[in-house]
Amino acid sequence: MVRLLLSVSVILLLNACAKQPYAASNKIYKTKVKALAKSIQTKAVPLQPNDIKQPTENIYTTNFGLRKPNMVILHYTAQNSCEQTLQTFTKPATEVSAHYVICKDGTLHQLISDYLRAWHAGAGKWGNNADVNSSSIGIEIDNNGIDSFSKAQLNTLTILLASLKKQYNIPTTNFIGHSDIAPTRKIDPGTKFPWEALAKKGFGKWYADTSTVQLPAGFNATYALRIIGYDVTNVKAAIKAFKLHFIANNVTDDLNEAEQKVLYAVMSQYL
Structure with a gap:
């Protein structure tokens, strides 16, 4: 009888573990959330008594979220x-x-x-x-x-x-x-x-038909990419990223005239 009870207990334990494979990570999540909740009740900048004149009492705003x-x-x-x-x-x-x-x-x-x-x-x-x-x-x-x-x-x-x-x-x-x-x-x-x-x-954002789009004289693709939001520190990489999103079928690091029209059309929506 004892052996039977032990067997049943082991089976139940194994089943419980099998049903909760993320029990350990869920516990870590809850612990970290509690720690974060506690941290926002702590002064952000610890000050020594002689650094700045301290108030006689703590005063907290009621306006936050x-x-x-x-x-x-x-x-x-x-x-x-x-x-x-x-x-x-x-x-x-x-x-x-x-x-x-x-x-x-x-x-x-x-x-x-x-x-x-x-x-x-x-x-x-x-x-x-x-x-x-x-x-x-x-x-x-x-x-x-x-x-x-x-x-x-x-x-x-x-x-x-x-x-x-x-x-x-x-x-x-x-x-x-x-x-x-x-x-x-x-x-x-x-x-x-x-x-x-x-x-x-x-x-x-997306763009409409660009067949009738006229590129302005001196159109600056780098400027257009920056207006949209791209980091143009590496312009060639920014061009590829733009084409991944808006063109997709010709993902190179340069822009032909048709692709420049797409860029201009997209940029125009951010102005």
């Missing part, structure tokens, strides 16, 4: 499965994460609160913003960089983007890709990502 994101950065995972990505994002050693992961079947995982800073953008820059992680939401879509995105994924993505745009009042221009903010390092979400379809729904 959580910081809100105002950008959405879209990625592909460049991994072989959603499960592999979830494992990557729940290991402290990887030091990489995102707010959301969308699996091929459309399953949506939220891994971190929108109000917290995920580590998805890296050394990215958009316009004058050189700390994209602090102002953005990162969405990773399960895709190896070769396959097309599934209908279920794109349906989930559209619903999620609509919710985020409404909740945080995110500007239409601020739905961009990882390659847009990191042109020298990244190419995701890649040439198969349906930017035009998303733009028609209000997530990002």
Whole structure:
């Protein structure tokens, strides 16, 4: 009887572990959130008594709230499965994460609160913003960089983007890709990502027919890229990033006349 009870206990324990493969990382998440909550109650700058005259009592403002994101950065995972990505994002050693992961079947995982800073953008820059992680939401879509995105994924993505745009009042221009903010390092979400379809729904900008567009005399492509938001420290990389997003079928580091017209048409929407 004792042996039977022990066997049953072992089976129940194994089943519990099997059903909660992310129990350890979930515990770390909760611990870190508690630590962050405690840290905001602490003085940001520790001062010695003789540094600055101290008040006789602490006074706190009543007017504050959580910081809100105002950008959405879209990625592909460049991994072989959603499960592999979830494992990557729940290991402290990887030091990489995102707010959301969308699996091929459309399953949506939220891994971190929108109000917290995920580590998805890296050394990215958009316009004058050189700390994209602090102002953005990162969405990773399960895709190896070769396959097309599934209908279920794109349906989930559209619903999620609509919710985020409404909740945080995110500007239409601020739905961009990882390659847009990191042109020298990244190419995701890649040439198969349906930017035009998303733009028609209000997530990002696109352009109309450019056959009648007349380029102004002395049109400066570098200036146009900068107006849109691209980091033009490396102009050739910025051109490739632009073409990944808006042209996709000829991703080189130069612009022919037709591609310059596309650039001009896109830039005109940012003026």
